[in-house]
Structure formats: structure tokens, C-alpha cells
Amino acid sequence: MYASRLFVAYTESKILFALLLSIPTFLEQSKEVPMQETDVERNLKEIESIDSASHAVSRGIHNAVLGGGEPARKVADALHGTWLGHPLHPALTDFVVGAFAFGSLFNLASGELNGKLARKLIQAGAIMAVPTALAGVTDFSTVPRRAMNTAAVHGSLNSVALVLYLLSLRNGNGRPSGMSKLFSTLGFGAMFVSAWLGGKMTYHYRVGVDKSERPEGPTEWTRVLSDAELTENRPRRIEVEGTAVVLYKRGSRIYAMAAVCAHEGGPLEEGTFLEKGADGVCVECPWHQSVFAMEDGHVVHGPSTYELAAYETRVQDGQIQIRLIERKPVVEQDSRQLVGELVTE
Secondary structure (H helix, E strand, O other): OHHHHHHHHHHHHHHHHHHHHHHHHHHHHOOOOOOOOOHHHHHHHHOHHHHHHHHHHHHHHHHHHHHOHHHHHHHHHHHHOOOOOOOHHHHHHHHHHHHHHHHHHHHHOOOHHHHHHHHHHHHHHHHHHHHHHHHHHHHHOOOOHHHHHHHHHHHHHHHHHHHHHHHHHHHHOOOOOHHHHHHHHHHHHHHHHHHHHHHHHHHOOOOOOOOOOOOOOOOOOEEEEEHHHOOOOOOEEEEEOOEEEEEEEEOOEEEEEEOEOOOOOOEHHHOEEEEOHHHOEEEEOOOOOOEEEOOOOOEEEOOOOOOOOEEEEEEEOOEEEEEEOOOOOHHHHHHHHHHHHHHHO
């Protein structure tokens, strides 16, 4: 009896590991020259039903957020990761992928302890999948058209993986069964391909990557434009040391900030300029409605999670002069301070 059970467990594990080993073969077949589309991506773009449906869903969510006013935008900001300084979704996926992956591996192993560990890990992954999916859907609402189909399939595969892992839990009953192992392995496969597509969105389509310019100057007052050439409430785009800068005058005050939106490179001089309470004069990007404070370039509303370079301004002898506002490297300084504290302890 024991020998037959051992043989069955061995056979199941061999089959499931074969399924796992087939995933790299799939990825190997889709290798490409850097910055060129794979056949998979081209095929996704050519499926009109996916393209039209994903575009409708994406823009529908985005319009709902904008229509919800300030409360809806604050919720979206939290899910985008404006408070984090970079997109939230990729940070959350690490936990989900790790929990599900190790859950699958423990599920394949024999023994009651391994079964309990697998169940706990899959449960943790399923719980964290909820905020991860919410953050992903929020990012999908402003995803660029070039990556929309890939993002839609990425999200769909994540949903499939979650369902498969839930089925694995349902069929486990405290001890991994053959069906439980099968579902968790199939879930891992779906998650693996989805993660590959997520990597393509970041490294190929540059979704979530900072698109803004990061100038190092001018650090000294530099003349950029005659004051008479800047009309009040009419933004003006100029080039300063190779960096695009938008100038904006309101009353007697002149603002200067980087002119390229960090989210997708939108031209901010074509955006909407408005007052936002304590944030003062702000500009809303015309492409995906990120909002930045002209005073210092900080993000007021996403989807952008990256602040922009801002400049001090003054007028001397009828000429507008600007110089870059130097930002304190808070993260680096705090890291050095933390390391110092650990060493002294």
C-alpha cells in the first residue's frame, strides 16, 4: 500500500515538473532582438477584439476616476504609488509571485508539514493578490496604447492564476491531492507567463518608467527669455542647457518647471494650468491628467509617481533668469544614517 502511494506521488511529481520545465521552452521560442516585438506581441496587437475591449475598459476606468473628483483621485493616487515615489503594483507583485511560487513547490513535496506550508503560502498570495490587482487595474486605466493589449493579457493571466490557486486550495483539504498539485502548477505556469509579459511592459514598452528629464543645471542664475515675451497665463516652452522647460506667469509671479511629464512624456505647456489650494499653481498633463505643482515640481495627482525638476525664477534688467532648485537626496542620506546607526550598535 505504501509502495503504491509512493509510486503515484512520484509519477504525479514527474508529470508536474515536466509541465514546469516546459515554460522555459515557451520563452525560448519567443526570444527576440532587443527593442523588437516578438510574434506573441504582434499577434496580441492584431486581435481587434482585445484592442477595442481593453481600450474601452482602460479609458472607462480613467474617466470614472476623473469624474469622481478629489476623493476618487486620492484613492487612485494611493494605488498608483504617488506616496511611494514609484509605481506600487510592481512592489506588491513580488510578494504574490513569491508566495504562489513557493506554495507550488511545497505543494509538490510530500509530507504533512509541506502541505500546511503550501496552503498557508497560497492563502497569503491569494489575499495579497487583491490589493495587487487593484493597483494593477488603476495603472491599466492610463496605460499607453502601445502596451494596452499586452497589459490586458497580463491582467487576464493573473486572474486565471488566482482562480487556479483557489481551486488548488479547495482540492487540498489540508493535504495536497493530485488535483491540488495540478491546479497549483497550472497556476504557476499562468503566473510565470504573466510575469514575463509584465517584464516586457516595463523593459520594452517602458510602462511605469520615469520619462522626465533630469537636468543638473543651471546652478547659477541664467537668462532664458525677455520678460516682455512671456504673456500672463500663456505658457511658453523653452530649451535650457538641452532640457525642455515650461515658463508660466500668473500675476507678478513667474514659474519654471521641466516641460516633459514623467508618466508618458506629455508636453506640459499644452496642459491645463489651475490653482490647487495649498499646492498653489499646478499644471495638468493633457495626455493622462497627471498634476504637478509649479512651485517645486512635486506630484499632486497621478498617474505619474515621479516629481519634476523645478527652477527658481527672477527678473533682472527685463530678462527672466532661472536656476535649478537643488533637491536634497533624502533617501541616500537616510540610508547612510541608518547604516551608521547599525554599525554603532
